[in-house]
Amino acid sequence: MERFIPDELIDRIREGVDIVSVISEQLSLKKTGQNFTGLCPFHSEKTPSFVVSPAKQIFHCFGCGAGGNVFHFLMKHENLTFPQAVRSLSERAGISIPEVSKRDEKIEDAKEPLYKANELAMEFFSRNLAEAKEGERARQYLEKRGIEKKTIQEFNIGYSLSQWDAAYRHLRQKGIETAALEKAGLIIRKDSGDGFYDRFRDRIIFPILDLKKRVIGFGGRVLDDSLPKYINSPESTIYIKGENLYCLEKARQEIGKRGYLLIVEGYLDAIMTYQKGIKNAAATLGTALTQGHLRLIKRFTNNIVLVFDPDSAGKKAAIRSASFFIESGMKAKVASLSEGTDPDTFLREKGVEAFIDKLKNSEKLLDFVIRETKGKEPLSSIDEKVKVVDEVLPLINRLPNKIERNAYVRRLAEELQLDEKDIFAELENRAQKKGYKSGEKKEPLKEGTAHSGLQKRINHSGAKAEEMLIHLMLNDESIAKRVKDQLSPDDFKDPLFKRVTGIVYNVIESGKEFNAVFKTEDAEMAGLFSALSMRELDYDDREQSFYDCVQKIKGAGIKERMKTLQEKLRIAEKNGDTDSINRILEEKTRLLKQ
Known part of the structure; x- marks a missing residue:
């Protein structure tokens, strides 16, 4: 645990x-x-x-x-x-870690009956599909859908009998308490309050496993066109939809080999891709992608290809997820299939090679968003164009890289046949209203951005000096202490370097050994520290380099402050505010003497 x-x-x-x-x-x-x-x-x-x-x-x-x-x-x-x-x-x-506390034991003990109930339910459903006479329709359905017997066994696919309480009676006979069955979502209390009935009846059953391969829930599909087509286990203490992905426990090893995760929408999509040899796919569980999903995925990769159904709901799901991916620093692409087909259907009808070609030709998520938001036909109405700008511009503004932001502004202008200067002006106007420059965020640095931020250096005066000084600090404790005496974290313009400097200063103030800066649990920050400290930079004179970097950073700060004061002075003079004018001039004089 x-x-x-x-x-x-x-x-x-x-x-x-x-x-x-x-x-x-x-x-x-x-x-x-x-x-x-x-x-x-x-x-x-x-x-x-x-x-x-x-x-x-x-x-x-x-x-x-x-x-x-x-x-x-x-x-x-x-x-x-x-x-x-x-x-x-x-x-x-050779160091033992104490056993869990009494409180933790109670929490874990409360979950155990749910895992046990689900495990036995999976066995019951699997046996129904394999042996029960009533399971023949389900067997024929899966055969018609191209699901092989080996795949059925590997995924423990099952069938729930049509009787109202078949699973309930079986699991009670196995010694599972009614309370555990209800908490696991396997049974539902009758409206009368007297008795229970099975949640899943006359459905193909797909067990949902966590990364430890424990059964945490189920999905059930009808055998005809009746509705609802799918029902899923409700959330419980062991199953949270927004923090689990179907088939991820199988895909985790293949993700490392292929370098990305394929996200599909349905159970059969994930199963068919796996059966066809594309084993790095996982499916959302009847819900949109969440921040919890992305945290889970980031344990294995930062690269994702989305293959949602090409209907309007699938497209909307991909568009909704765009902001999450941008803020998390993950790289997402979209593979678009033919209208009316999902990955399962596409693979059965057109084959693996055609599907792989679609993956190879996948487009960046933001390109997909622009194309889908605009639509296929040229827009003539200015209102329609403004609507597209309103939807896409906030996403462009979140991009951390200035070059990428500018490229997408030009792309958007070209698609909408607008002057790119107008879109740039709107982008800057929105950023000023929020109080920060495009691409910068007031919220804390998001997980996953540290290393990418290092690779894509922010363009500002003193950026190289900041990087060099951080390198000197991480490789020489005495220099780090002297930097602390002369600069505050806020003197660093780069938000990454502000964060690194703060951590280094905290270690110095705590009196811990200096190597403690490398002991962060945050994998992203650990990667940043290793990149900065182990980067090979040559110094003709370390002492002179230290002095030059500090002066450069101080000078950049003064220059930035002077620009701000000049703008304030212009406003004060326009308003005839004598007190403000004198105060600003005094500060400018003081800065010039530094």
């Missing part, structure tokens, strides 16, 4: 293992100077770009950007959560 592990215990475990020893068990490492190098296990390469530092006990790949400490390596290599990685290494370090 995942639970809180004390920081001091995590530190002891980290110090009790050697990162070089752990990683060398998974790949061949060669001593290169003070570090070790090898071929990165997280992406395909021929020239080693994967570096391990025994001194700092961190690793970094200069090819794909993966990085962090020994826990982060194990998390990424074995697809583990942080607590799981800590527990795995605790055995190696």
Whole structure:
């Protein structure tokens, strides 16, 4: 069970293992100077770009950007959560982690009967499909849909009998309490309040498993055209729709090989893609993609291809998810299928090669949003064009990269036959109303943006100086302390470097050993630290470089403040505000003397 592990215990475990020893068990490492190098296990390469530092006990790949400490390596290599990685290494370090508390035991104990009920229900449904006379219609249906017997067994597909309480009676005979069956959503209390009946009756049953391969819920499909076509287990203490994806427990290994996750909409879509050899697909569970889904997916990849049904609902689902993907720093594409077909139908009718071609020709999510929002026909009405701008511009404004923002503004202007200057003006106008520049956000840095932000440097005066100074700080504690005496985190324009500087200063103030800056549990920040600290930068004179960087950053701050004061002065003079004019002039004089 995942639970809180004390920081001091995590530190002891980290110090009790050697990162070089752990990683060398998974790949061949060669001593290169003070570090070790090898071929990165997280992406395909021929020239080693994967570096391990025994001194700092961190690793970094200069090819794909993966990085962090020994826990982060194990998390990424074995697809583990942080607590799981800590527990795995605790055995190696010979350090025992205390058992769960009484409170945690009670919570876990309350879940166990639900897991047990679902497990037995899955076995019951599977046996019905395989052996029951009444299951013949279901067997014929699956055969007609092209689902092979091997696939049925692998996915534990089942059938619920048409009787009102067949599952209820069977599971009670197996010793499962009525309360557990109700909490698991397998039975429903009658309106009269007297007795229960089965939730799933006369339906094909698809068990839903979590990453630990425990049965957490079910989906049920009718055998004809009656409605509702699908019903799903209600949410419970073990099943939350917005935090689980169907078939992800099977797709997780293949995701690492292919480098992306394929998101489809239905159970049969995921099953058919798997059966056809495309095993990196998972399905949403009758709900739109959520932030919880993205947090789950980010444990395995930052790259997604969406293959939603090409009907209006499927298109709307893809468009709704755009803002989530942009804010999370994930890269999403959309593969568009023929009208009237879903992945299951497309694969059966047109084959694997045609489907793979669609995946190869998938377009970036924002390109898809622009195309679908605009529609196929040229827009003549200015109101229609404004409506498209209103829908698309907020997404463009969220893009963290200025070059990408500008490119999409031009693309939008071209699609709508508008002057790009007008759209740029509208973009800037909206940004000013919200109080920040395009691409910048007032909210805290979102998970997943750290490394991508490092790769896509923000263009501002002093950016190179900030990066160089951070590098000096992470490699020399004495320099870090002197920087702290002269600059505050707010003096750094880059939000990433502000965050890094704050962490470094906190470590210095706490009196901890300086290497504690590399001990963050945040995998994204760990990757950023490893990238910055292990980057090779040459200094003719470290002391002079330190001085120059500090002066450059201070100067950039003064220059920025002078621009702000000049604008305030212009407004004060226009309003005839003598007091403000004098106050602004005094501050400008003070800044000029610095």
